[in-house]
Amino acid sequence: MKRVVVSEFMDVSAVDRLRADFEVQYDPSLVDAPEALREALADAHALIVRNRTQVSTSLLDSAPNLLAVGRLGVGLDNIDLDACAGRGVTVHPATGANAQAVAEYVIASALMLLRGVFFASADVAHGHWPRTALSNGRELAGATLAVIGFGGIGQLVARLAGGLGMQVVGHDPQLSPDAPCWRETGACAVSLDDALRCADVVTLHVPLLPATRNLLDAARFAMLKKGAVVINTARGGIVDEVALAAALRAGHVAGAALDVFADEPLAAGSPLAGAPNLILTPHIAGLTMQSNERVSSLVAARVKAALCAAELALAEKEERS
Known part of the structure; x- marks a missing residue:
């Protein structure tokens, strides 16, 4: 019987479905x-991971x-794809299964950051009444959203934002300006710099690659119009955290929501600590009860297949020989 190892949390019902056909640890x-x-x-035929298990050459050497x-999940930066390909190991992400959860997180963050009132709970609870100071929040309708990376999640964010009356621009070097997804989502394809210059809200949906590391650095934060907000649910390292903290403290960037960080967990003494109007969450944008069930079921089915x-294939090979 084939053996499956699951090294991070997975929906139990999906684990049980795997156990119907395989030995599962x-x-x-x-x-x-x-x-x-x-x-x-040492004797496993499949490994199921989230984003923390590093599927490196060394680990693969222990799994002959x-x-x-x-x-x-969908990010593959913790998996050495070349090493897997060289060993004939197929890789099966849960593409699309957590898109709704991430897209809703982005929209919720944009609403909170533009309105700017939800950091006042402690003040109100202690008897303060900052009504005048908090009366100049902004509405989502009519604001411009820049979606950087226009894959499945980026497109869903664009649809949700359009439904709330936002103007959507997008940038994705992998897509031609006449790709159907621009028209289907109502978004306008523009250059990265043009997207940043016109944005009230910037949301990132690109993988972490050499070309995207520190994609939003001090120079690009300076391109944003004063008062823009930034949301990153993609990968840590895409945003220069030192530059973001400086832009927040200077008031040029009005707020940010980060779900991912260059180092996770976020280290004590991070430059982000104490920065104003900053929402920090522990890499959970794609995690909900529903998305965990979808992700786990999809991956279980793909691993089984x-x-x-x-x-x-082995049986056919033996039959031919």
Whole structure:
């Protein structure tokens, strides 16, 4: 019987479905126990991870029978894709399964940051009444949203924003200006710099690559009009955290919501600590009850299909020989 190792948390019902066909070791603590993980992989045929397990060449060396890696999410920067390909290990992300959760997080963050009143709870609870100071918040309708990276999540964000009356511009070097998705979502394709210059809200949906590291740096923050807000649910490292903290403290950027960071967990003494109008969350934009069920079910199904296909291919090879 094929063996599956799950090293991070997964919806239990999806784990149980895998157990109907495979031997499954489900142990979310393995991500923090590298030697135990290597031992578990010695005879494993599939590994299922989230974003913390580093599927490196070294880890793959400890898994000689591995056929498939399932990723409970969409980012693949924790998986050495070249090393997997070289070993014939297929990689199966949960593309699209958490898009709704991320898109709703972006819209909720934009509403909070533009209105600017939701940081006042403690003041009001202590008897202060900053009604005049908080009476100049901005509405989402009529504001311009710049979507940087126009894949599935970016397109869904654009649709939701358009439904709330926002003007949407987008930038994605992988898409031609006449790609159908621009017309279908009502967004206008522009250059990165033009998108930043006109934006009231900037949301990032690009992978972390050499070309996107520190994509929003001090120079690009300076391009934003005063009072713009920034949301990053993509990957840490895309935003220069030192430059963002400086732009927030200077008041040039009116607010930001970060769900991802260059180093996770965020280190004590980060330049972001104490920056004003800043929402920080622990890499959970794509995690809801519903999305976890969708992501887990999709990855379980894809891993099962990959293992069944590998078994069928082996049987056909043996039959031919």
